[in-house]
Amino acid sequence: MSESLQTERKNATFNIKELTDTLNGGPEETRKRKQIESLVFNTPAFHRQDRFQLSREEIYDYSIKVYGELIKLCKKENIEIRYDNPDYVRLVGCIPEEIPVGLHVGMFSSSISDQGTEEQQKKWIPLARNFKIFGTYAQTELAHGTFVRGLETTATYDESKQEFILNSPTITSTKWWPGFLGRTSNHAVIAAQLYTKSKCYGIHMFIVQLRDLKDHKPLPGVTIGDIGDKFGFDTVDNGFLRLDNVHIPRENMLMKYAKVTPEGKYLPPTNAKVAYSAMTLIRVVLVRGSAKALASASTIAIRYSAVRHQTETAPGKEPQVLDYVTQQYKLFPQLATALAFGFAGNYMIDTFNKIHSEISSGQLDALSELHGISSGLKAYTTDTATAGIEVCRRACGGHGYSNACGIQHIYANVLPCVTLEGENTVMYLQAASKVISTIKRLEQLRRSGMDQDEAWNTAGIELVQAAKAHCHYFIVKNYLRSLEKLNMTPSLRKVMNSIALLYGNYGIDENAGDFLESGFMTGEQLNLVKAKILQLLSEVRRNAVAVVDAFDFDDKYLRSILGAYDGDVYNRLYNWAKSSPLNKTEVHSSYTEYLQQLLKSKL
Structure with a gap:
């Protein structure tokens, strides 16, 4: 175990397990999650040490094998394969690969159950659930x-x-x-x-x-x-x-x-x-997925920054990278954002389940509301998470360029989310039709002689900005309300409040121009925000490693040498390099076939 990480965990001011239970929804939910995860982490078929050294065809073949193992495991453990079964969601959520069961159990089956008649459901759903199709x-x-x-x-x-x-x-x-x-x-x-x-x-x-x-x-x-x-x-x-x-x-x-x-x-x-209810489900899921992806990247970068020492600040003193305020300013807002998005994801799941049950019973009044809020939050969370994950990768320095870092895989699987199930600019525009402040601008354009579609297009940039601001405001508000509802010890509440305040103040600082332009804040007030951020970075610093530990990601899920729980980065990196396929022989075949001929030639 890295001495640096041992010290970080020892100096934490709160109980890590308490935060884990809080994020999971209680001790019983944590127990269920860990029980389900053990089924995956103790099954060798779900893990390959050479995962990042396979060809695309080999990776696809491997994913089909995992697909079969997952189905057999669900049958053995009597876990019903349904997108709305919490145990099934937990099980799939701890498999570190996208596997073919996703759309089959999700959009294919949910489309039939949501939009099919009783006769159609009786025919097709058993075939799908029993994997006959x-x-x-x-x-x-x-x-x-x-x-x-x-x-x-x-x-x-x-x-x-x-x-x-x-x-x-x-x-x-x-x-x-x-x-x-x-x-x-x-x-x-x-x-x-x-x-x-x-x-x-x-x-x-x-x-x-x-x-x-x-x-x-x-x-x-x-x-x-x-x-x-x-x-x-x-x-x-x-x-x-x-x-x-x-x-x-x-x-x-x-x-x-x-x-x-x-x-x-x-x-x-x-x-x-x-007809579009299936897409709405995926957008809701993507909000929670963005939170998990950013939490994973934050875990890797913060642990590595605690292990890595860089640049003497005094003779014989080489501080942890995490001690540099510039590093804290990169990483701690990403940690805060991951938590904020997690609470937003919980809200969206609860809202979807409530409205979905109303839709199933024929009450369609709230459908537009669900469409609007899921569109906006899907766009905002996937945009922000994608950018934040890249911040985490860069914060890992040179080793962040290696696949051994683990963040590349996270980034590559989140990046498509900004376009799938609705390109984000279009999603913002759909959400914007719920933002009242944009109406004045549209009315001005229409009075100038433009028709509705032309006015909407001309105001597009302002509409997107308004939607982003609305989504950001919604997430901050939901973040604080969520914390108020939770039962926490004073020590944990203090830490969580500091992180929440960091999220809110960082958002103001990042969008200072909008606050100044609107006249909502003065330059002097924005200087106070900057000072508050520095204070909050210092407060979060002591507990940063403990907070990411509370996410409770297993090493087999993260698949990161830089972000492993024990912090044994350099031995792991060295062994990773030795396992490269290019190192299987002392002399590679390309030397005999090409390089040797060049050395002997008279070119």
Whole structure:
């Protein structure tokens, strides 16, 4: 154990386990989480020491193996595989890989359960839960992502055969990016423009079989494959899909809300936005995911900064990097943000469950509210977390460039979140339509002669800024309210209050121009904010390692040499280097084949 980390933990002013229990929702929740995690951490199949030295094909094969092990483990432990089962969520959450079960259990199954009739649910949900079929959710196309209404895939009803005929009429209508589509899934819920009696009724959802259940080969009319290497999510086979006159029964249109009768008559839903409830679920999950990712990166960077000593400040005295105020200013706001987003994620999950139950019972009044707040917070948390994770990586110095750091993997899997399930600028604009302060600007533009769409576009920058400010305000407010509701010892409350105040003051400092421009604060007041931040950095310093310890990430989950619990960084780095495939032989084959010839040549 690193002496530096031992000292950090010894000097903490609060009980680490108390904070762990607080973040988990109580001691019993911590016990359940650790019990579930032990099932994963004690199963060798879920871990490979050479994970970062595999090719993309090897990584995909490994993820499918993990997929099978996960299903067997759930069956053995009697854990129901449902996206709303807390034990299942805990289990998947401690596996340090994105595995193909994600969209199958999530958007594929939830779309059917949320938008399918009772008959459709009885048919399809048991098949999905028992893994008799593997499904995904195919919405995004080559030329259209966030603009769902612009999707080009068509589903035309043939009343003589009582079938829908699905087509990809153009190259740009090719389904592109759906996870687990390229090689894994044999079914998909597909978003397509519904046509019946020569009239288009907009986007609706259809269950489509893509591959043969016996040999997994694509069915007639189905062209499907993997889209190739990406930045992150290398275990996931994001795919492309084209449909050429693919026939499905009328009953494969999800008809809980909108319906097409056997005669071809269209019966509309009460609220057209119910078709997008699956996307809302993922946006809610991404808020909590952003918190966990930033907490993981903060853990690595803060532990390493406590172990690493750098630059003599006096003869024989080389301080810990964490003692430098500049390092604290980089890392402690990221720690505070991770906690703030964690509380925001809890709020969003509770809100989603409440509103989702109302939607299921036919009450659709709160759907727009859920759409707006999930859009804004998804954008704000993924943007902020992505930037914060990179701050943590850079704060690790030169070793932060190595995959041994572990932050690269976190960053690569968070970065896609700023565009998936809605590109963030568009998400901000959707959230902005809830911000009253933007209305005046829009009214001015309309009075100048602009129509609604033109005015909205012209005010776009201000709208995004307003949405960001609203989201930031919401998170600060929720952060403080959440702390007020928690039962904590005075010592822990003092630490948590300092971190919360750091988050709030740092946000003001980072956006000082807005506060000055609006006249809400003066330059003198902003100087007081800067002074307060310095005070709070000093207060947080003593407990920083203990706070990240309270996140309770297992080393097998973090997969970081720099951020391991024992802090034995340099031995681990040396052994990591020796295990590189390039070091398997004393002389690499490239020497004999190329370098030796160059040395002997007369060039």
